[in-house]
Amino acid sequence: MATGQELQVQEKRELQKKDESTIPARTFVPTTDIYETDQALTVVMEMPGVEKANLDIQVESGVLSVAGRIDFSRYEKLQPVYTEYNVGHYQRSFNLSPNSIDQEKIKAEMKDGVLTLTLPKAEQAKPRRITVA
Numbered sequence: 001m002a003t004g005q006e007l008q009v010q011e012k013r014e015l016q017k018k019d020e021s022t023i024p025a026r027t028f029v030p031t032t033d034i035y036e037t038d039q040a041l042t043v044v045m046e047m048p049g050v051e052k053a054n055l056d057i058q059v060e061s062g063v064l065s066v067a068g069r070i071d072f073s074r075y076e077k078l079q080p081v082y083t084e085y086n087v088g089h090y091q092r093s094f095n096l097s098p099n100s101i102d103q104e105k106i107k108a109e110m111k112d113g114v115l116t117l118t119l120p121k122a123e124q125a126k127p128r129r130i131t132v133a
Helices: none
Strands: 027-029 032-036 040-046 050-060 063-070 089-095 107-111 114-120
Touching: 040 089, 050 107, 050 114, 063 114
Parallel strands: 027 089
Antiparallel strands: 032 040, 040 114, 050 063, 063 089, 107 114
C-alpha cells in the first residue's frame, strides 16, 4: 500500500546559464544534499562520470562554487540506442553565511561519482553554552 509518497524518477536539471560559454556541452545542476552538525556542514553532490582531477572547487567572497567536467572521449565511440541519462558537465554554487566556515579546513572527497565536501564551522559560528554567574 502507498504511504502517500510514490517513488519517482528525478529528471536531470540543466543549468540555466546567464553567461555565454565557450564549451559546446550541456551543463547540469548536480543533485545535492546538505547536512549540518554543530561542528560542520557536509555537502553531498552526485556527479557521475566526473573524475577528481576534473573538479574545480572554490570559495570566494562567501560563495562556494563547484564545477565538474566530463571526459567526453570515453563516450566518443558509443552509439546511443536509448538514453535517459544525458551526459554533460556539472556546476553549482551556494552562498555561505559570512565568517561561518573555516575555509582553511575544507575537505573534499570524490568516490564513485559522489563528491562529499566537509565545511568545518568557524569557531565564532559554533554554538556555545553560556554559564550564568
